[in-house]
Amino acid sequence: MATGNGTLQGKVAIITGGGTGLGKMTALLMAKEGADIVVAARRVGAIEQTAKEVRDIGPRALAIPTDVTDPAQVNNLVKRTLAEMGGLDILVNNAGIVRGQERRPLWEVTDEDWRIGIDTNLSGAFYCCRAAIKHFVDQGHGKIINVASGNGVRGARGDFMYGTAKAGLINFTRVLATTFAQENIQVNCIAPGFINVFNLQPEPSTRERPGTSPFIPVGRFGVPEDIGHLALFLASDASNYITGVLFANDGGGLAGGIAPTGYAPVIAMEED
Template sequence: MTVLDRLRLDGRVALITGSGRGLGRAMALAFADAGADVVCSARTQAEIDAVADEVRAKGRRAAAVRADVTDSASVERMVERSLAELGRIDILVHNAGGRTAGDGRPLHMISEADWLAGIDANLTSAVSCIRAVIPPMLEQGRGKILTTASGLGLRGNRDLNMYTAAKAGVINLTRSLALSYGRHNIQINTMALGLFPQTEAQATRWGGGRYIPVGRFGTTWEIGPVAVFLCSPAADGINGAVIVQDGGGLAGGVTPFGWAPRIPLPGASA
């Protein structure tokens, strides 16, 4: 078996939340290309139907299962239907989440309801989805779980209180779960993504990518190979890891802070 065989997902069934569009859709298509059957899940039926059709067009089985990840009963039904339609769940990618109402304002201006809604969408949703897929994975004797975090779960950002706290929660939840279930051959990792704008407005608001060390935004398809790798047998030794794909943002900070002028050693000629 070569390394390219171990980087495949043949015969695996992947459940991907938030896969009606954007990064979740990109992962669904990359997984299908790598040989996986895919359960597409999101709140908008028309979108997941379309992505499921794209997966089928690649010759893989697909199901479109509508769910609201902030409702644990809905999550339970999503997992039941996934098992009923495709027979098993080998991979869970919990990709649903994002900024919610009120975030980006100073804390004293955020209502408790807005705060809780954000934590529900980003952190508690991960708990519900993972809790629901663990029993079938334990029964199957293996599993891969990928959560999506952010550089904002590792560093602070002014007024993004809910988002930074929730994503930090996702990261450390991932680490602890990795220690709980690693011995049952379930690997749980998280991807912290840099800026992958999904709208023109986002791209403009984020300055066209010029403050990112590599000088550009992430392109949506670029998440695919990294996610495929992390859910493949090639990553069996990777557990509880935070995998960051951010154009050098966390390594160097936003430019120009990751830069110093020439400073020769004392006595040396410049």
């Protein structure tokens, strides 16, 4: 049985990239609050496993193999969701990939590398939003949660496609929020920091001591739960006046920036 407060009872959520990591944790946390889940990603084994775990919690689940860079497959994902789940209320655009840019000089990045990077991290979200939003408009409500990255806010060395696409996704969020605010569709963006996606079981105490992860102010990597809970908050009706907002969930890194940790001079106030 779902064990939460039922804040997403009767809602249907599509989660792309839902087979592993942040997407999987988001699926499970939303299921605990009662949402039926459609898991979409390329790897069949992974999405079926997530779907099984959702069903073990209680709600219905559907695993639909989908490559989000293919508009036809995305359209089919939304169509099947509506037909088989009977509705769609929440879309989490979590699919993304870092590929083809590993410390290469810009002149060695091929057209194909560029296209794949932008397609997976930006166009995929566009295809999903385009397919879902007409339905949201018709029913008079909808929630879209885009998962971007801190690399979409600041420049990272050599990060050409991923960072650029994620920056595009952040502003796409604002454009959608502004355009569809009156249709009661809320569109928000999460920028995760460094997340340990292999650790699906959160540590009992998630705060490690100083000395670890020197570039993250809180001193540790994030866990998928950090992001999943934020997505859960943004998916609920309790956040209906919040739209077009970027939620960086990164252990404090972006807020510090210039000297995230380790540089803390104490200087007496100058006398005249």
